[in-house]
Amino acid sequence: MAFNGLYKDLPGSSAVDAQRKDAFERFMRAGLPTRRDEDWRYTEISALGEIDFRHAVAPPATAKQAAHHDPLPIRAGSKLTFVNGRYAPESSTINQSHRMLVHPLETNWTKLSDGFPGHERVFAHPLGLVNTAFTQLGAVISIPKNSHVDTPILLEFLQLSDDTLAVQPRLIIELAANSSAEVIVQHAGQSSATNWTNMVTEIHQSAGSKLTFIHVQEQGLAATHTCLTTAALKRDAHFSGGYFDLGGKLARNDIEIALDEHGASAELFGAFLPIQSQHADNHIKIDHRAPNTTSNEYFRGIAGPKSRGVFNGKVIVHKHAQKISAQQRSDNLLLDKTAEIDTKPELEIYADDVKCSHGATVGELDEQHLFYLQSRGINELAARALLTFAFANSSLDFIKDEALRTALSEKIAKRLPQHEKWERLT
Amino acid sequence: MKAMLTIEDLHVSVDGQPILKGLNLTVAAGEIHAIMGPNGSGKSTLAQVLAGKEDYEITSGRVTYRDQNLLDMLPEERARAGLFLAFQYPVEIPGVNNAYLLKAAVNAKRAARGEPLVDAFEFMQLVKERMAQVEISQEFLHRSVNEGFSGGEKKRNEILQMLMLEPELAVLDETDSGLDVDALRIVAGGVNSLRHPDRSMIVVTHYQRLLELIVPDRVHVLANGQIVKSGDKELARELDERGYDWVRTELAATPT
Numbered sequence: 001m002a003f004n005g006l007y008k009d010l011p012g013s014s015a016v017d018a019q020r021k022d023a024f025e026r027f028m029r030a031g032l033p034t035r036r037d038e039d040w041r042y043t044e045i046s047a048l049g050e051i052d053f054r055h056a057v058a059p060p061a062t063a064k065q066a067a068h069h070d071p072l073p074i075r076a077g078s079k080l081t082f083v084n085g086r087y088a089p090e091s092s093t094i095n096q097s098h099r100m101l102v103h104p105l106e107t108n109w110t111k112l113s114d115g116f117p118g119h120e121r122v123f124a125h126p127l128g129l130v131n132t133a134f135t136q137l138g139a140v141i142s143i144p145k146n147s148h149v150d151t152p153i154l155l156e157f158l159q160l161s162d163d164t165l166a167v168q169p170r171l172i173i174e175l176a177a178n179s180s181a182e183v184i185v186q187h188a189g190q191s192s193a194t195n196w197t198n199m200v201t202e203i204h205q206s207a208g209s210k211l212t213f214i215h216v217q218e219q220g221l222a223a224t225h226t227c228l229t230t231a232a233l234k235r236d237a238h239f240s241g242g243y244f245d246l247g248g249k250l251a252r253n254d255i256e257i258a259l260d261e262h263g264a265s266a267e268l269f270g271a272f273l274p275i276q277s278q279h280a281d282n283h284i285k286i287d288h289r290a291p292n293t294t295s296n297e298y299f300r301g302i303a304g305p306k307s308r309g310v311f312n313g314k315v316i317v318h319k320h321a322q323k324i325s326a327q328q329r330s331d332n333l334l335l336d337k338t339a340e341i342d343t344k345p346e347l348e349i350y351a352d353d354v355k356c357s358h359g360a361t362v363g364e365l366d367e368q369h370l371f372y373l374q375s376r377g378i379n380e381l382a383a384r385a386l387l388t389f390a391f392a393n394s395s396l397d398f399i400k401d402e403a404l405r406t407a408l409s410e411k412i413a414k415r416l417p418q419h420e421k422w423e424r425l426t
Numbered sequence: 427m428k429a430m431l432t433i434e435d436l437h438v439s440v441d442g443q444p445i446l447k448g449l450n451l452t453v454a455a456g457e458i459h460a461i462m463g464p465n466g467s468g469k470s471t472l473a474q475v476l477a478g479k480e481d482y483e484i485t486s487g488r489v490t491y492r493d494q495n496l497l498d499m500l501p502e503e504r505a506r507a508g509l510f511l512a513f514q515y516p517v518e519i520p521g522v523n524n525a526y527l528l529k530a531a532v533n534a535k536r537a538a539r540g541e542p543l544v545d546a547f548e549f550m551q552l553v554k555e556r557m558a559q560v561e562i563s564q565e566f567l568h569r570s571v572n573e574g575f576s577g578g579e580k581k582r583n584e585i586l587q588m589l590m591l592e593p594e595l596a597v598l599d600e601t602d603s604g605l606d607v608d609a610l611r612i613v614a615g616g617v618n619s620l621r622h623p624d625r626s627m628i629v630v631t632h633y634q635r636l637l638e639l640i641v642p643d644r645v646h647v648l649a650n651g652q653i654v655k656s657g658d659k660e661l662a663r664e665l666d667e668r669g670y671d672w673v674r675t676e677l678a679a680t681p682t
């Protein structure tokens with residue numbers, strides 16, 4: 001690997017160092033996945049191994065940062081900003097009441113004196129290995145028992161450099177029993193450089209906890225974005241995860257949820273919009289390991305010319321996981337003859353009393369809808385653009401926070417072709 | 427009197443199957459015409475062809491709308507030129523907000539006429555007033571177009587759109603079907619409020635009771651792809667009492 005030289009002088013604790021060493025060695029043996037791996041059939045990242053990456057470079061002047069990205073206009077309780085692979089304390093604010101909850105890794109490696117809590121899956125996953133070996137930025141968010149954090153915690157990762165950076169953030173979210181929080185992660189960048197962000201988020205939810213987690217990826221069109229979310233949920237815990245992949249030349253999202261105890265539930269929703277010769281791949285795996293667990297997936301993909309989307313949703317219902325319910329919907333829209341979306345639900349069911357449903361569609365806009373709008377005076381191009389936007393927008397219905405929903409809706413609109421045609425009229 | 431719409435010898439097929447077979451109709455400015463006729467006779471086909479739906483093959487005939495060749499115009503051009511179709515089955519459009527649609531529709535028409543676009547304030551005033559008129563609550567503005575609306579709500583929503591757009595020629599395709607008595611009165615009130623010497627309407631209906639509320643200048647019977655009988659509002663009453671068989675028998679007795 002061209003970037004294995006990055007494995008030196010990394011921060012951590014002795015336990016972290018041991019984990020890094022193990023991960024690094026395993027990664028050196030296994031290498032990056034190739035398209036021969038079933039899970040990577042559609043997405044080629046092995047070429048990243050040829051690139052001579054750097055970890056981080058100095059951020060540009062603060063004023064320039066603000067001008068360079070499109071912040072989420074939400075009332076964040078705390079905001080951690082990371083620029084070009086480094087924590088930027090001068091751009092971050094940690095709300096007084098969050099001081100005990102939100103810890104940027106840079107100054108808190110001691111929080112990991114036992115190493116990354118990890119899930120087996122992080123260490124089993126090729127992206128997890130890379131991240132564990134190389135990570136040098138991120139945060140630990142720990143919410144104590146019975147605490148309810150009522151303002152969102154925002155982490156923004158900005159790539160504002162033209163250097164070829166490999167940025168490997170690690171986010172650890174731990175919710176103690178009956179606590180709740182909302183965490184938003186935004187990846188933005190205007191850079192035309194071939195940077196790579198490879199993020200791992202490990203989520204540990206104790207009984208009765210509730211987490212809302214929103215991922216917004218709007219990196220530059222030369223960037224590669226890969227991220228792995230693993231979550232393990234105890235009794236009656238609830239995870240609500242929204243994934244919006246709007247930017248990047250290549251985006252790959254792996255989400256692995258373990259519903260470990262009775263009554264745990266997860267809803268996953270989102271939109272991926274490979275529009276401008278982009279590639280977006282979502283791999284979701286939900287393990288129903290206990291009775292009465294619930295999962296619901298709702299994703300919308302839109303592909304433009306020479307773009308490709310992938311949705312792979314796997315649900316595994318283990319032997320004793322009776323009375324579970326698992327729903328999955330993947331609806332996709334092709335905007336061009338050269339667009340492609342592959343959607344594949346996979347169900348492995350070893351219990352007998354289960355309610356599972358899945359539906360997948362790949363198609364074009366509905367002619368009846370189009371005619372209805374045209375019959376109201378809206379020209380065909382504007383009507384198509386509006387319907388395309390509406391199609392993506394329905395993935396936001398799960399978001400309760402109106403300011404966030406509006407902000408995401410605007411970001412989605414801006415990504416879609418001809419949006420100004422209907423926006424002009426409304 | 428000035429003609430709003432002239433249809434001459436219109437022949438229309440769907441999938442090679444002739445549906446309209448030489449239809450003639452002239453509607454003068456300021457008039458309301460009712461079209462009645464048995465199920466499947468081609469009433470909605472006519473309405474959709476007027477609005478510009480592509481699935482229909484126009485094999486021959488001419489349609490002139492305010493001195494323009496209507497059949498040459500795109501659906502959106504027809505709408506901006508003042509033609510409005512209230513659909514028999516309004517579609518649900520998930521994700522498209524009702525307010526967006528109304529505003530976009532009003533602005534599309536204004537832009538086409540070189541008028542300034544409506545601003546947010548003016549729009550809200552107008553829409554509130556019109557919604558009150560058709561007794562639709564304002565929460566409907568933020569719902570997706572027709573999504574989850576009851577049958578009657580969909581029909582009232584069509585009338586709301588019509589009131590916002592103030593068309594010169596409105597074609598109402600069974601807007602009265604499925605309405606309760608109050609909704610029927612509301613819809614008829616909306617239609618009557620638009621009555622104007624420069625505006626015409628074509629009201630497709632199966633029921634005389636609507637025509638008690640929206641009193642037509644002319645009533646036509648469309649059967650088997652043609653207008654087979656025309657008369658004044660008394661014809662509607664007669665059809666109501668005697669059914670279409672009576673027209674058919676009468677036609678059969680008339681030598682052609």
Ligand SMILES: Nc1ncnc2c1ncn2[C@@H]1O[C@H](COP(=O)(O)OP(=O)(O)OP(=O)(O)O)[C@@H](O)[C@H]1O
Binds near residue numbers: 440465468472
């Ligand atoms: N898209 C289509 N494909 C096939 N047949 C069609 C299509 N549209 C209309 N038809 C046929 O054309 C005929 C006329 O239909 P149309 O909907 O115009 O009738 P209508 O007079 O409006 O009837 P109703 O009173 O039931 O609304 C029917 O026999 C119908 O089945």
Ligand SMILES: [Mg+2]
Binds near residue numbers: 469470471599
């Ligand atoms: Mg009909």
